[in-house]
Amino acid sequence: MRIVVVGGVAGGMSCAARARRLAEDAEIIVLERGELVSFANCGLPYHVSDEIRDRAALLLQTPESLRAALNLDVRTRHEATAIDRGAKTVTIRSAAGETTLGYDALVLAPGARAIRPPLPGLDLPIVHPLRTVPDADRIRAMVADGARRAVVLGAGFIGLEAAEALRARGLDVTIVELAAHVLPPLDEELASLVDAELAAHGVHRRIGIAASAVEQSPGPEHAVDVVLSDGSRLPADLVVLSVGVRPDTSLAKDAGLDLGPTGAIRVDGSFRTSDPRIWAVGDAIEVTHAITGAIGPIPLAGPANRQGRMAAESILGRTVTPAPVLGTAVVRVFGLTAAITGASQSALDAAGIEHFTVHLHPGHHAEYFPGAEQIHLTASFSPDGRLLGAQGVGKAGVDKRIDVFATALRAGMTADDLAELELAYAPPFGSAKDPINMTGFIAQNVLAGTLELWYPSELEDAMNDALILDVRSRGEFVRGHLKGALNIPHTELRGRIQEVGAAADGRPVRVHCESGFRSYLAHRVLSQAGFDSANLSGGIMTLLAARPELELVTG
Numbered sequence: 001m002r003i004v005v006v007g008g009v010a011g012g013m014s015c016a017a018r019a020r021r022l023a024e025d026a027e028i029i030v031l032e033r034g035e036l037v038s039f040a041n042c043g044l045p046y047h048v049s050d051e052i053r054d055r056a057a058l059l060l061q062t063p064e065s066l067r068a069a070l071n072l073d074v075r076t077r078h079e080a081t082a083i084d085r086g087a088k089t090v091t092i093r094s095a096a097g098e099t100t101l102g103y104d105a106l107v108l109a110p111g112a113r114a115i116r117p118p119l120p121g122l123d124l125p126i127v128h129p130l131r132t133v134p135d136a137d138r139i140r141a142m143v144a145d146g147a148r149r150a151v152v153l154g155a156g157f158i159g160l161e162a163a164e165a166l167r168a169r170g171l172d173v174t175i176v177e178l179a180a181h182v183l184p185p186l187d188e189e190l191a192s193l194v195d196a197e198l199a200a201h202g203v204h205r206r207i208g209i210a211a212s213a214v215e216q217s218p219g220p221e222h223a224v225d226v227v228l229s230d231g232s233r234l235p236a237d238l239v240v241l242s243v244g245v246r247p248d249t250s251l252a253k254d255a256g257l258d259l260g261p262t263g264a265i266r267v268d269g270s271f272r273t274s275d276p277r278i279w280a281v282g283d284a285i286e287v288t289h290a291i292t293g294a295i296g297p298i299p300l301a302g303p304a305n306r307q308g309r310m311a312a313e314s315i316l317g318r319t320v321t322p323a324p325v326l327g328t329a330v331v332r333v334f335g336l337t338a339a340i341t342g343a344s345q346s347a348l349d350a351a352g353i354e355h356f357t358v359h360l361h362p363g364h365h366a367e368y369f370p371g372a373e374q375i376h377l378t379a380s381f382s383p384d385g386r387l388l389g390a391q392g393v394g395k396a397g398v399d400k401r402i403d404v405f406a407t408a409l410r411a412g413m414t415a416d417d418l419a420e421l422e423l424a425y426a427p428p429f430g431s432a433k434d435p436i437n438m439t440g441f442i443a444q445n446v447l448a449g450t451l452e453l454w455y456p457s458e459l460e461d462a463m464n465d466a467l468i469l470d471v472r473s474r475g476e477f478v479r480g481h482l483k484g485a486l487n488i489p490h491t492e493l494r495g496r497i498q499e500v501g502a503a504a505d506g507r508p509v510r511v512h513c514e515s516g517f518r519s520y521l522a523h524r525v526l527s528q529a530g531f532d533s534a535n536l537s538g539g540i541m542t543l544l545a546a547r548p549e550l551e552l553v554t555g
């Protein structure tokens with residue numbers, strides 16, 4: 001059997017390697033149009049930053065090492081240009097000219113291409129995507145040649161990694177993002193924390209605005225101006241283009257394979273395309289989102305690698321049962337980690353999925369052990385208690401929690417399950433009630449009616465129609481509070497509950513503290529005393545993160 005794989009990086013190489021482990025007698029040929037195979041594209045930003053100094057560290061394998069270890073026939077600088085499905089052949093362009101190659105099974109793993117919006121000037125040599133080792137080489141060379149100002153177009157995962165890398169190299173960096181906040185997959189109240197971290201490290205952000213052109217600069221002092229839609233101009237010696245990717249599927253399209261509306265290749269549950277002898281994996285295919293059911297590409301390395309492995313199994317006659325994709329992702333932004341799994345609140349809203357969200361700010365390990373760092377977490381649940389998604393931002397312990405949430409999502413866990421998870425604990429590592437358990441407890445309380453939440457989006461209604469009760473200490477209140485709020489520290493509430501009744505005068509009470517914990521205690525006192533009470537989810541910390549423009553009253 002001859003298996004031909006198009007694309008020799010994440011999905012393609014996983015497929016080829018797995019196929020060899022299952023079938024020693026198969027002929028396996030990998031076609032890669034670039035000069036390198038099996039390189040660590042996820043490591044590219046860290047080569048730009050110089051954290052990975054040695055370029056060779058990114059090159060995980062060579063055609064020679066793959067021949068030696070797995071008897072793979074890896075052909076670099078070989079581009080598949082056409083597929084003849086009737087004859088079962090691939091046309092290849094290489095230095096040797098045009099040739100054809102027959103296949104018994106063909107695997108398409110061509111990945112994605114950087115989106116290039118139709119803006120004048122994006123073809124200038126100073127504008128680079130960051131997708132390949134040669135891209136990283138060129139960006140490093142420009143930095144070495146004295147580039148001082150960089151503009152990064154797009155504040156997604158790769159854009160932020162590029163911004164961090166270039167700042168680490170001493171450049172003055174500006175990020176331009178069309179969406180309403182940086183890291184658009186992150187919910188707003190967490191994205192603002194990332195934005196503040198970028199600001200603290202001197203990265204300029206132009207958010208909610210589009211670039212309209214890149215123009216050659218007339219002056220000698222910089223190379224181009226990035227022109228924004230409001231007419232402002234950002235001088236730059238280097239522009240990184242990272243406004244997203246689109247599936248690289250022209251080969252599949254020309255071969256008449258079924259594509260979805262996003263241009264991604266349609267596959268069945270065995271990664272077979274509409275042609276039973278052609279499989280496809282990775283950034284180029286449509287997948288189903290595990291929570292929203294949305295169908296489209298989700299360009300991540302983990303799914304691509306696992307799909308490659310399963311395609312090999314399918315080709316060799318085994319049954320595979322891929323799980324829908326959760327979109328679990330993590331990024332480091334200077335001193336912060338931001339991570340997501342499952343559906344964000346905005347994705348749930350867009351999909352019309354009923355949910356409620358809890359916010360919490362626990363320490364990443366026991367608060368009394370030195371070095372505890374706050375984690376800012378959100379988690380969304382269905383009305384029957386099923387976990388739908390979780391996000392986190394913080395200096396430490398975020399990746400661990402999001403990985404537990406991802407595992408819980410895959411297992412279909414509920415608030416009750418999270419509350420009962422038995423996680424490793426000693427003071428330097430966690431808490432006896434881990435943030436994951438706490439998330440479950442809070443959601444359990446909401447589901448049981450023990451806790452009623454209100455949210456930053458309801459602030460105006462609450463200020464107009466309810467008594468805002470601030471149960472923080474007097475000192476915290478004086479430093480900044482909501483206009484018109486009554487301050488009764490939670491420890492004094494039982495003795496001063498008449499004051500609440502008098503001030504509320506029949507209106508509901510909307511209680512809050514700094515993080516939502518003390519006000520939860522107050523909420524229990526109030527609701528058991530007969531008040532219509534609700535507690536601000538995540539407290540003033542979440543409120544200010546969701547509404548950074550909000551001005552508190554001092555004194």
Ligand SMILES: Cc1cc2nc3c(=O)[nH]c(=O)nc-3n(C[C@H](O)[C@H](O)[C@H](O)COP(=O)(O)OP(=O)(O)OC[C@H]3O[C@@H](n4cnc5c(N)ncnc54)[C@H](O)[C@@H]3O)c2cc1C
Pocket residue numbers: 006007008009010011012031032033034041042043044045078079080081109110111112130131132158248251281282283284299300301302304305
């Ligand atoms: C800078 C960067 C950082 C990233 N960081 C992360 C991260 O931290 N975490 C994460 O989960 N994901 C990350 N990703 C995404 C991840 O790398 C991709 O999701 C993954 O590599 C997709 O695998 P793939 O096999 O579909 O495509 P790729 O790995 O992109 O491989 C596709 C290969 O196919 C080749 N090819 C295309 N067409 C042809 C043709 N016609 N003939 C021959 N060869 C062809 C291409 O040259 C390419 O080498 C990052 C990506 C980049 C660029």
